[in-house]
Amino acid sequence: xxxxxxxxxxxxxxxxxxxxxxxxxxxxxxxxxxxxxxxxxxxxxxxxxxxxxxxxxxxxxxxxxxxxxxxxxxxxxxxxxxxxxxxxxxxxxxxxxxxxxxxxxxxxxxxxxxxxxxxxxxxxxxxxxxxxxxxxxxxxxxxxxxxxxxxxxxxxxxxxxxxxxxxxxxxxxxxxxxxxxxxxxxxxxxxxxxxxxxxx
Amino acid sequence: xxxxxxxxxxxxxxxxxxxxxxxxxxxxxxxxxxxxxxxxxxxxxxxxxxxxxxxxxxxxxxxxxxxxxxxxxxxxxxxxxxxxxx
Numbered sequence: 001x002x003x004x005x006x007x008x009x010x011x012x013x014x015x016x017x018x019x020x021x022x023x024x025x026x027x028x029x030x031x032x033x034x035x036x037x038x039x040x041x042x043x044x045x046x047x048x049x050x051x052x053x054x055x056x057x058x059x060x061x062x063x064x065x066x067x068x069x070x071x072x073x074x075x076x077x078x079x080x081x082x083x084x085x086x087x088x089x090x091x092x093x094x095x096x097x098x099x100x101x102x103x104x105x106x107x108x109x110x111x112x113x114x115x116x117x118x119x120x121x122x123x124x125x126x127x128x129x130x131x132x133x134x135x136x137x138x139x140x141x142x143x144x145x146x147x148x149x150x151x152x153x154x155x156x157x158x159x160x161x162x163x164x165x166x167x168x169x170x171x172x173x174x175x176x177x178x179x180x181x182x183x184x185x186x187x188x189x190x191x192x193x194x195x196x197x198x199x200x
Numbered sequence: 201x202x203x204x205x206x207x208x209x210x211x212x213x214x215x216x217x218x219x220x221x222x223x224x225x226x227x228x229x230x231x232x233x234x235x236x237x238x239x240x241x242x243x244x245x246x247x248x249x250x251x252x253x254x255x256x257x258x259x260x261x262x263x264x265x266x267x268x269x270x271x272x273x274x275x276x277x278x279x280x281x282x283x284x285x286x
Contacts, residue, residue, distance in 0.1 A: 008283075008285070012284055012285050012286040015286065016286040023267045023271075023275065027266070027271065041268075044267065044275060045274055045275050045278055048278070048279060049275075052284055121259065121260070124259075124260045143258060145261070149224050164218075171257075
């Protein structure tokens with residue numbers, strides 16, 4: 001075998017040992033983003049193909065899972081480019097703070113107690129399905145995949161402040177959707193009836 | 201309403217609450233917020249609300265999701281077509 005062929009073979013063996021073991025993680029991340037098994041399959045296949053073709057850019061010893069998540073997210077975004085709605089709300093601490101202040105007002109209105117009484121599982125799944133980018137990726141990475149702000153920042157290619165802002169905004173949107181779900185389920189009326197009661 | 205003996209005020213504590221719940225503050229800041237929450241009856245419900253919300257959100261993770269065998273084959277086929285030879 002020639003020297004270049006040997007090197008290529010070495011690269012492939014490294015790819016097999018360091019990247020392919022993360023196929024379950026990539027699949028789960030793709031599933032969280034797409035919320036559709038067939039779409040997730042497409043994203044995973046394209047992710048590993050791109051990863052293989054750009055394996056020479058991977059820094060040995062760095063976090064392969066994080067690197068693969070970056071590619072996964074880019075593949076997902078490209079696949080959704082046509083249908084992706086442009087979201088004007090963007091970065092900055094002011095945005096983060098104002099969204100949190102709004103959430104705080106909502107809590108004071110009794111929303112926290114309403115949410116504690118409903119089964120959040122199905123409502124959360126639905127709310128996540130409906131959450132738009134760029135908020136969905138931030139929420140999935142930090143809240144579902146347990147990535148740090150720093151890791152999410154690297155995967156998303158944005159500053160940590162932007163991750164924080166998107167995260168707060170995404171959580172706020174999810175909370176609003178859950179409140180809509182609670183109202184539809186009749187919890188708001190029940191809660192209002194208890195305002196000023198011993199629960200307060 | 202509970203009287204607060206604050207190291208930081210309520211506004212500052214609430215502003216830092218998500219970072220606190222995500223354990224993204226420095227150790228000193230974590231202590232500041234924790235001390236505040238221990239003493240402040242106004243802010244503690246916000247903390248509980250955030251904690252319950254994030255715990256519920258974490259359960260939405262598809263922990264048992266494994267790449268199906270058909271997908272593994274599909275990935276390997278596409279890699280081999282691209283020259284993968286391990």
